[in-house]
Amino acid sequence: MNNSEWARKFVCGVVACWMVFYTVGVGAQALVVPPRVAASSWLVMEYESGQVLAHSNADEKTDPASLAKIMTSYVVGQAIKSESLSVLDEVTVNRDAWAAANPQLRGSSLMFLEPDSRVTVGDLNKGMVVQSGNDACIALADYIAGGQAAFVAVMNDYANKLGLSNTRFKTVHGLEAAGQFTTARDLAILSRALIQDLPEEYALYKQREFAYKGIRQINRNRLLWSTGLTVDGLKTGYSKASGFSLVSSAVVGDMRLIVVVLGAANDRARFQESQKLLKWGARSFERRVAIGPDEVYASRRIWFGDTSTVRLNAADQGAIVVPYGLADDLHATAVLSQPVLTAPLEKGQVVGVIDFQIAGKSVAQTPLVVMDRVEEGGFLSRAWDYLLLKVLQGLGLCVSCT
Known part of the structure; x- marks a missing residue:
């Protein structure tokens, strides 16, 4: 040749x-040295352009854990946007979404649904996004697609359409499953698509708490309470295979940044490292037309x-x-x-x-x-x-x- x-x-x-x-800022990282980040992989993206400002091991595959719910949320949001689904629809909860009857759900994040109860799509959506309820994910999947396997197929179809070349979903909630993986880059692209395509769905991510049947639960993304940053999303994740992870987004000046931190050693570290990268991006870059x-x-x-x-x-x-x-x-x-x-x-x-x-x-x-x-x-x-x-x-x- x-x-x-x-x-x-x-x-x-x-x-x-x-x-x-998405675009790749191939030289930005060389001109502005990013901080050291205690995580197995990470990435900083500017939302408007999709420009990657810095990253490390951004294409390294890992278990998505609860970060898979960002895609579940994307599917739900698209269904609501297309009006094939309404937040007022009432869903009858099946037994597979009941933790007492589903061993996989025991000890995991729950909305505490009960079988045969009727819950609106709006509440299930909040239960999934704010409380990270695995049972809420199953109930939504059953109602929208007729079952989890069919819903997962839709998740993977959207992954292909969005160009998530290193992502494969096997579950609707992100609990560990063989053959399920994603990367920091793909999660940033997915998060950008959610913010861009589905602003009403994304608005749920800044909600700090949600109560269902008197059970009040706090959003696990503690950066929502940060006084130095205007953080309004997105999602935490944890599994033994992947460690502690966080996808976050904040508006800084005239820029929105998306930060993905995967594989931190503990809960505290994922927030510290994410906050560090958000502040670094805010002070190191400017947006120009x-x-x-x-x-x-x-x-x-x-x-x-x-x-x-x-x-x-x-x-x-x-x-x-x-x-x-x-x-x-x-x-x-x-x-x-x-x-x-x-x-x-x-x-x-x-x-x-x-x-x-x-x-x-x-x-x-x-x-x-x-x-x-x-x-x-x-x-x-x-x-x-x-x-x-x-x-x-x-x-x-x-x-x-x-």
Whole structure:
């Protein structure tokens, strides 16, 4: 494979990564050194851009434990959003959601449901999100999908759609099961999707307590009480296999950060390390609109079209996060996924990336997209373009220059 072919495939791969809803700040961690984190894996993501600001072992697989409930919540939220489910629906609790009859649930987090009782979807949802009730997860799965296995299939289907390539669910609640795993990166992507797609569902995560039948339970995410941060989610998790974990999110200035800490040694450590990373991200980075949504970033030659040039920009993804105080040193370069742009092109079509660099290090990338639809030209104009393109290529001249 020659160098040009390798480069083309590399750029195409970068563009494909953007289609699964996240970017990677490949140089940000080198410019701003993150703190030491006492956890087996962790990640810091800026919500708006999906930019990963720093991470360690972010793709290392581990047992999700109760963090699986973030996906259960996502499925429930999508059902409510589509109006196939209502928070007012009354659910008759089956025996499999009763801890006394289900040995797997004994000693785990519960909403304390009783068989044949009728509970609204809204209360079950709060019981799952706020109390981390494993019984609530089962009751919701039974009602929505007719059983846990069918609901798990929906969870995995959403995982595939969201691009969670290192995640596989086997249970609706996250209790240990063979073949069940996730990663810090996938949990950050999932959490971002929940916040972005389902704001009403996400609003439950900041609720500090919930009482069912007089049993008052406190949200296990103690960062909700933090006085130095505006934390409004997400979820704790623990299992013998994974250790103590926490996915958290907070608004800091004009940024929202998502922090995933997996495999901390104890309950106290997961909160300390998460708070440390949230504060580090808040003081080390700033969000800048590098390219406005209507701003023409570049114009490039297009071949075989009804016009000879096409306008390109970053669409609505022109805001990036850069190390604090270095925004003025930002340099951007457009990299096409193919050396020759040919018609037809659709408005919004991704044709490359805009690479942002500081001091020669890539700190962020956004998609390079077409601003205007370009139709194919007529026969004569396409024939002329064919001859001209061959001449320029033969002379080794630029074929994308306007």
